[in-house]
Amino acid sequence: MAQLSPLEKVGLIFVGFLLLYIVKNVLSVVYNFVIGPALNKVDYKLKGKWALVTGCTDGIGKQYARELAARGCDIVLVSRSLDKLKATAEEIEKDFKVSTKVIQADFSEDSKIYDHISKEIEGLEIGTLVNNVGVSYSYPEYFLDIPEWDKTVSTLIRANIVSVTNMTHLILPGMVKRGKGVVINIGSASSVIPSPLLTVYAATKAYVDKFTEGIEMEYSKQGIIIQCVQPGFVCSNMSGIRRSTFFAPTAKDFVKSAINLVGTTAVTTGYLPHSAFVNILNTIYESSNSFAVWLVTRSMENSRRKAMKKYKKQ
Numbered sequence: 001m002a003q004l005s006p007l008e009k010v011g012l013i014f015v016g017f018l019l020l021y022i023v024k025n026v027l028s029v030v031y032n033f034v035i036g037p038a039l040n041k042v043d044y045k046l047k048g049k050w051a052l053v054t055g056c057t058d059g060i061g062k063q064y065a066r067e068l069a070a071r072g073c074d075i076v077l078v079s080r081s082l083d084k085l086k087a088t089a090e091e092i093e094k095d096f097k098v099s100t101k102v103i104q105a106d107f108s109e110d111s112k113i114y115d116h117i118s119k120e121i122e123g124l125e126i127g128t129l130v131n132n133v134g135v136s137y138s139y140p141e142y143f144l145d146i147p148e149w150d151k152t153v154s155t156l157i158r159a160n161i162v163s164v165t166n167m168t169h170l171i172l173p174g175m176v177k178r179g180k181g182v183v184i185n186i187g188s189a190s191s192v193i194p195s196p197l198l199t200v201y202a203a204t205k206a207y208v209d210k211f212t213e214g215i216e217m218e219y220s221k222q223g224i225i226i227q228c229v230q231p232g233f234v235c236s237n238m239s240g241i242r243r244s245t246f247f248a249p250t251a252k253d254f255v256k257s258a259i260n261l262v263g264t265t266a267v268t269t270g271y272l273p274h275s276a277f278v279n280i281l282n283t284i285y286e287s288s289n290s291f292a293v294w295l296v297t298r299s300m301e302n303s304r305r306k307a308m309k310k311y312k313k314q
Ligand SMILES: NC(=O)c1ccc[n+]([C@@H]2O[C@H](COP(=O)([O-])OP(=O)(O)OC[C@H]3O[C@@H](n4cnc5c(N)ncnc54)[C@H](OP(=O)(O)O)[C@@H]3O)[C@@H](O)[C@H]2O)c1
Pocket: 054, 055, 056, 057, 058, 059, 060, 061, 078, 079, 080, 081, 084, 105, 106, 107, 108, 109, 132, 133, 134, 135, 159, 186, 187, 188, 189, 230, 231, 232, 233, 234, 235, 236, 237, 238, 239, 251
């Protein structure tokens, strides 16, 4: 075999590391999305008779409520609009023959709502908690120009941060006592990618990431499964996306994928194309920070322009 020059040796080592990196990533995707979910199936009913979902009358929350009912759990539905709560409860009872309980609560209000929720759930064995409720701005906007600044920022902090913290504080003690339970906190991919014009929203979701990480470190050893889900775009009222695409699934398809990853990954986008999107964007960001920021800012400004046009027309 011909002798290799020093440059060729460096090249070979580089190719070797590149191959290792690719193989490691492919194996991790296969484990996280295929092998892990097949091996680590969670029996939600065994975790406790009831599952509680916040922000559950639409979008991602409603689909979590339906998926948990399909797995045999009785469902506590906590959301803002009583008529939508009643309709969702009726639909779930009819489709899955389980019991439901509705609790009306507006998470943009002050912390008195948690006394009300606490009384309503007294004595219920809640084995699964989905902290799903979350709000964003009506459209992407620069920090100083967020419409109704005080009210919007306070609502984002209360609905996205205080809700997750207080609901976990209410329900985790029962899980710890029983030595089992599942807590699923819905964050957002916006907290792990560049997110100009969504600054406060993305920052509240970064809290959800860090909070979940800490709680997982503290309580997983007591038999509780704790997961942070960081979705990319999903069709819903909040995203304003109506037609599904490869990167923006329906809420139903998204939750069907995400719920199977509980017990395998503590942090996940929940959906393979979202993981690909986050990885691609962050690779661009790592190689050219300013290009990635320019790209995202341009796309956000376009959405902002379109939304403002629509609002002005209305
Ligand atoms: N959709 C996406 O692209 C996307 C991406 C990343 C992360 N997420 C996260 O996923 C979660 C769900 O989002 P989604 O898109 O499914 O939202 P959605 O379709 O707009 O549904 C929101 C649900 O929360 C309820 N809700 C809203 N404000 C509330 C409040 N102040 N108090 C109580 N309930 C309230 C709504 O009830 P009413 O109908 O009564 O208002 C509805 O049931 C959020 O945490 C969001 O940040 C979504």
